[in-house]
Structures are given as C-alpha cells and as structure tokens.
Amino acid sequence: MKKLNPKKVFIIADGGYREITPVEHEFRKKTDAGYREKKFIGLHSMIMEVSEKEYIEFYRNKRRQKYLDEQRRDNGDVSYDALNSDEFSGEDILIAEQPDVCDTIVESIMTDKLRKAILKLTDEEQLLIYRHYYADIPGTELAKIYGVSQQAISKKIAKIRAKLKNLLEN
Secondary structure, three states: OOOOOOOEEEEEEOOEEEEEOHHHHHHHHHHOHHHHOOEEEEEOOEEEEEOHHHHHHHHHHHHHHHHHHHHHHHHOOOOHHHHOOOOOOHHHHHOOOOOOHHHHHHHHHHHHHHHHHHHOOOHHHHHHHHHHHHOOOOHHHHHHHHOOOHHHHHHHHHHHHHHHHHHHHO
C-alpha cells in the first residue's frame, strides 16, 4: 500500500472529527496498538479516519473505477467530454435529441382534433384559414383578395379562431 505523507490528519473524536498533526498521527501509530487498527483513507493532501465499512466501500469503489478505466483503455473507448472544444460540446455531437413520445402523441391527438374541428367550419371559413395559415398569405393580401380592409380580415380570422377554440374544447 502507498505510504501517505499527509499535511492534515483527521480522527474521529467526541462524535465528530478532530484534526491532529501528522507527527502526532505517526507517534500514535508507533505507540498505540489500538490506534494502528484504525482505518484511514487519503483525500488529497490529508488522511481521514473512517469506519471499517466506509474503508471497505472506498477501496471497493476505487478498484471498480480502476477496472472500468482499464476496460475503457483496452476497448479504445473515448469519453465524449474529450471532444469538447470552444466551438461545441462533445455531448452535442454524439447525442441526437429525440422528441418526447408523450409530446408527439399529444401533438398527434390535437392535430387530429383540429382537423375535425376545421371540417365543421363553413367552406368560406375553411378557405380563409387555409389561405392565412397554410398558404402563408399575409392579412394585407387577403384583404385585397376579399375586397375588405386588413382590420376586417383580422377580425374574421379572430372570430374563426374563437370558433375553432370552442369546437376543440367541446
């Protein structure tokens, strides 16, 4: 096992942690058999006393991570984080966004309901909705086609939309 040269040492005392000096730690290891039985883990430039269970779990996780790292190296795996640059994120390259299934179903249901509601409109109302929303003819041009003001067209479209809303809600 690797020899630790900590700058700080924390031991469990009085239900919490207490800092002792590395020199005191070494002295206790040499002079106190009970102290030598305590478990410590290294964290950055310090060591910390832990329970037996925490000690076992820490080194189990450390071995697991080492195994995973070796597997990645042996398989030639590359982390998408390695593809990050100032211009783009590696995650954006590899992960294609998929539409939410629920959103797709709701959209499909609402489109079907809208189609059925449009069929309940008069032919003139259907034609105006088609021209404005599907053929993308602006209100100014529709006003010329119908021989009315743009304000009149806007009011007609608003009236038809209110009618559609009412049909969709019922």
